Amino acid sequence: MVKLSRNILEIRYAIRDLVPLAKKLEREGKRIIYLNIGDPLKYDFETPRHIIEAMYRASLGGHNYYSDSLGIEELREAISEKLRELYSIDVPPSWVVVTSGVAEAINFTFRALLDPGDEILVPGPAYPAYISAPMIYHGKAVEYRCPPEYGYAPDPDDIRRRITDRTKAILINTPNNPTGSVYPAKTLREVLDIAAEHGLPVISDEIYDRIILKGEYHHPYRYSGGDTLYIGLNGFSKQYLMTGWRLGYLYVSGPDRDVDAFMEAIAKQARNRLCPSTPAQYGGVAALRGGDEHLHDMVGRLRRRMETFVKMVNEVPGIEAEMPRATFYVFPRIDASLLGDDKSFVERLLLEEGVYLVHGSGFGRYGEGHFRAVVLAPEELLEEAVERISRFVRRRLS
Numbered sequence: 001m002v003k004l005s006r007n008i009l010e011i012r013y014a015i016r017d018l019v020p021l022a023k024k025l026e027r028e029g030k031r032i033i034y035l036n037i038g039d040p041l042k043y044d045f046e047t048p049r050h051i052i053e054a055m056y057r058a059s060l061g062g063h064n065y066y067s068d069s070l071g072i073e074e075l076r077e078a079i080s081e082k083l084r085e086l087y088s089i090d091v092p093p094s095w096v097v098v099t100s101g102v103a104e105a106i107n108f109t110f111r112a113l114l115d116p117g118d119e120i121l122v123p124g125p126a127y128p129a130y131i132s133a134p135m136i137y138h139g140k141a142v143e144y145r146c147p148p149e150y151g152y153a154p155d156p157d158d159i160r161r162r163i164t165d166r167t168k169a170i171l172i173n174t175p176n177n178p179t180g181s182v183y184p185a186k187t188l189r190e191v192l193d194i195a196a197e198h199g200l201p202v203i204s205d206e207i208y209d210r211i212i213l214k215g216e217y218h219h220p221y222r223y224s225g226g227d228t229l230y231i232g233l234n235g236f237s238k239q240y241l242m243t244g245w246r247l248g249y250l251y252v253s254g255p256d257r258d259v260d261a262f263m264e265a266i267a268k269q270a271r272n273r274l275c276p277s278t279p280a281q282y283g284g285v286a287a288l289r290g291g292d293e294h295l296h297d298m299v300g301r302l303r304r305r306m307e308t309f310v311k312m313v314n315e316v317p318g319i320e321a322e323m324p325r326a327t328f329y330v331f332p333r334i335d336a337s338l339l340g341d342d343k344s345f346v347e348r349l350l351l352e353e354g355v356y357l358v359h360g361s362g363f364g365r366y367g368e369g370h371f372r373a374v375v376l377a378p379e380e381l382l383e384e385a386v387e388r389i390s391r392f393v394r395r396r397l398s
């Protein structure tokens with residue numbers, strides 16, 4: 001029998017854990033409401049037309065070859081311009097690398113930094129890839145607390161406590177998946193100061209930076225003093241509604257020597273996988289330069305849907321949710337008395353009522369006792385989902 005890597009065997013992706021069960025129920029004729037995957041294109045959102053047309057024109061115009069491994073020059077320039085326009089971040093195009101989604105940027109970054117046994121500090125609850133990707137490279141994710149009493153922002157003292165001589169970087173994710181939190185400026189200053197004190201690179205996953213539902217977004221870069229490497233990750237999947245196009249990027253800033261060394265480590269990996277999709281990259285240029293009108297419409301719709309969902313779910317006994325500040329995720333608490341653990345809660349709910357949520361502990365140990373709902377569906381469907389959840393809970397209580 002084939003001998004697989006132990007690391008691979010241990011990897012889990014909780015968001016899709018119950019897919020086989022959901023499919024089985026569907027085959028048996030049950031209608032499932034999927035609130036598990038953060039893909040707006042599975043609902044009533046569409047890629048803006050000008051982006052599709054740019055990709056189509058590029059392909060008809062013969063741009064169907066392997067591009068430069070680091071991405072086409074025009075897109076790297078457009079990314080550099082956009083960072084300057086939105087956040088006054090000054091990184092030259094040569095410090096930008098185009099990737100096949102943020103997913104690839106995460107993998108490139110971890111592989112560049114980790115030797116076997118090394119550790120990356122990641123927020124807990126954690127987006128599952130932050131936990132599984134270090135394992136692939138024989139490293140380890142160490143979660144630091146982002147507790148509800150801090151609005152799910154990091155506890156800087158916990159970060160301090162978890163730094164060891166194996167720590168290679170601190171990862172932050174604001175706005176956050178799965179909690180929808182936005183880290184306050186004060187917290188960011190403290191976390192970036194800790195990184196600088198220990199000479200640790202900061203990896204900042206900024207994929208939800210334009211999906212702000214209420215309050216102000218603080219860009220972490222503003223708090224980096226420039227003494228340590230800052231690795232920003234972002235992409236096109238969510239804000240430009242291009243999930244299936246697989247397009248993202250990373251940008252780097254910090255001391256020249258560190259930037260050069262890190263860029264070389266990324267370039268080696270980029271060459272090894274050839275390039276991201278060339279026609280998609282032309283679509284990316286159109287996305288960045290074509291205005292953000294669709295964003296206002298999308299965020300307005302998402303805000304209304306989130307308000308509806310949060311209001312309704314709070315009327316279910318034993319479930320408590322705060323209105324998230326950003327993203328299309330909400331992370332309600334389930335009263336312990338309601339049902340054993342969070343995993344059995346979501347599994348029973350799927351079986352009995354056909355609503356597919358993700359169990360909180362799928363986002364690591366700090367997610368226990370919660371579930372994550374993806375709030376992208378139109379209001380009628382969300383209302384139906386909450387009615388089913390309510391029916392399920394009330395049955396348990398009676």
Ligand SMILES: Cc1ncc(COP(=O)(O)O)c(C=O)c1O
Pocket residue numbers: 038100101102103104127173177205207234235236237243247248
């Ligand atoms: C926090 C976070 N980072 C990265 C990704 C991956 O995004 P991409 O489609 O750009 O690979 C996701 C996708 O849901 C995410 O939630």
